[in-house]
Amino acid sequence: MYSHFTKKLQSTQGGFNLGGVNASGQVPDLPGNFQLIDRDTPKEAYRKRSWENPDEEMVLVFSDEFEQDGRTFYKGDDPFWEAVDLHYWGTENLEWYDPMQATTGNGSLLLTIQEADPINNHNMSYRSGMIQSCWSMGNLGRAGYGGTLEGMWPYSYDSCDIGTLEYQSNPGTQTPPDAWINGDPKYKMQLSMLPGQKLSACTCEGESHPGPKRKNGRYVGRSAPEIDMFEAVVENGVGMASFSAQFAPFNRAYMVKNDSSSPTIIIHDKENTHYNSYRGGGFQQTTSGLARLNQDCYERGGSGCFATYAFEYKNGFDDGYITWVNDNKLSWTLRAGALAPDLDTQVGQRIISQEPMYLIANLGLSETFGTLDLSNVPVPATMAVDWIRVYQPANAINIGCDPKTAPTAKYIETYKRAYENFNLTKWVDHVKEAWPKNSMKDNC
Template sequence: MINVGCLAILITGLIALFAGYPLIVYFTQSQASTLGAYNLGGINASGQVPDIPSHRGLIDVDTPKSAYTRTSLVDGSKYELVFSDEFNVEGRSFYPGDDPYWEAVDLHYWSTNNIEWYDPAQVTTAGGSLRIELSAKQEHNLNYTGGMLSSWNKFCFTGGYIEANVSLPGSSKTYGLWPAVWTMGNLGRAGYDGQQMVHPGPKVNGQYVGRSAPEIDVFEAQVEQHTLVGAVSQSGQWAPFNAAFVWDNSSTNLIISDPANSKLNTFVGNEWQQTTSVVTNTNQNCYTQEGGCFSTYGFEYKPGNDGYIQWVNDDKMVWEIKGAGMGADSKTQISQRPVPEEPMYILANLGMSYNFGPIDFEHLVFPAYMLVDYIRVYQPADQQNIGCDPPDFPTANYINTYIEAYTNPNITTWVDDYKQRMPKNRLIDQC
């Protein structure tokens, strides 16, 4: 009888373990959710819920509570943290599908004549930082291999403040590297140049508005060839263009905090863009081959015609452009270009190109690497707008309609490669 009783207890226990326990877990355990709403509070634009140790949503659990709020550079109003990545988890992978918010590209960035191939293997995390490496190794018939990380169509924001804490690559005395942290409108995917059209709208009220892929740079870093001093260009890119690229840079619309350390960039644009840029010297110790310290770069912006962009270098506001500076131009018969209203995604990359300046191969040390301690995004407490497909500026339907242009970097032309037709316009086609 004792043996029968023990056997009954054992059988009951096994049934409870293999049948009862799954039912108990199903009905009692908290399930992964969207944490509030589509693309808010924990999912990306593709609907994925992140499952990365120490990174459980839009706000990284490693972000200190003291960094959950900040004040506006302009009016001191309260801004709240809406996204952060502290990059503290060691050895992360950013190959396609490995991360809910980031993806490293695998392509040649030929449109700016880069001399390296971008490989996802060059982007990882180490020592509490994002590490993007540029190596002197051949790949795809190119002699160098670098990295580019992007949150395209995964995390976007409209308005607010973005900040990156960075140790720049190489030495502040050696020129030739092209590191950058920047943002771009979600309708354009960097490196996929076959996507050359723009979605026409619509707005919620039924009106149409011209669409584009604007660019605001947190920084593009350079070392001046003759002075051997490290600096960053912090810029906004605009279209259509003013006559001779001359914008209204009066003292009302252009504010430079320290003219001794910051100068208007002599580059004002080309056939692809009009550029408003100021070049500012960096903290010369915050390079990986120098003191190795980290320096904070960022910008705060308000979208729209009455908006502004303010840039930060080494945790100090260095310059500002007011929206009125890009007002209507009667010479070219264009109206005001608003401070970008498109949902903006984030990029970080390290490469080289003669387009950006001369390259001192004799003194550059490879591998070179850029370290990013964190990236954080803040927005006004009462004006939060995150997501890559907002109602006023939708992108999902257009991207899905022309998805091959956004996912095949070998498509380089809209008509010949992608076999699409150019849209008509009244100036050329009399329509």
């Protein structure tokens, strides 16, 4: 798998050190092989062409080939990855993520799910592995740590308007009307159940905000966007994947803009990919392409092959885009114009992520993604990852998690407790921190 990041990998800021020391301050047992580019990466993989623009050269900035067998990912074990020990309650997963389920073997990362005795497994019937689908999230939110995600995910927004408010509505009213109709049937057709963007462009002077500020003194809106390389599903007995990105605030009825004269949703592989009819719900607006995967590359019934999956993106809102790759072929592209301002819900342009992003890989089960036939789920099952490679444009290399344009390290250190305790799921009630005042509703 490889990704084109026009933004950042982890750096020496915030506990991810270029010299090979991880967040626990420990040096891993990977002698001579803890640089950002794995020494086992073949030289021919050091450069490639952009999927979106073949004339643009991309260079390798990070790779992990997982060639050393027996690696472990408990806290402090590895310079690049840490396996979590928690329940991923946000998507109602059926498994407990345990570091013992993540290791390397036969030159691959191995994430294994298996049945477990609930008595010895936090009252859950499955156990699996997750290292911090293959997907990415903005650095200000830690996956599985609800207190860091409330009001942050899945926002990707830098406007000061109603889109930053709770329920995407004027306080105490049901306006605009389109925020209360054509929404999620689970919530009486209300469009948004989000608490509002915590670190918005409307944040009042003197409130806690990581910055930066504009020349006029107003804050830049910050958040924890999500881009998914793939989330596996089964459709009519065929192995499929959702190649998706999540956004907030929302369009009317979660419908992005797509004009046939200037398309913003482009299906490249029409034989294997179609645009997903599911558009989102009360907690996220989804843009997703459903694609048939290479059936030979499954653990059972396959030939043992690996398929290459990727996403490439350019941040921003003018010429921003996300392009997904399925089995080393273009699948589909989302252009930033799909997220143009929506007059019906009175929200501005949503942005292709400008946040520093980090990678996550996990193997899990959840009925929120589709019906599960648990009696016939073949476990134990293992997802093997042959390699992970990250590329950037040759003329725009930018590595680090604490850039001046989107600082994160000081904010994360200030609220470190929320990023280390997954039981703190609410910012005010559990983390015991104030919600920053918003000029759209507070006196400032």
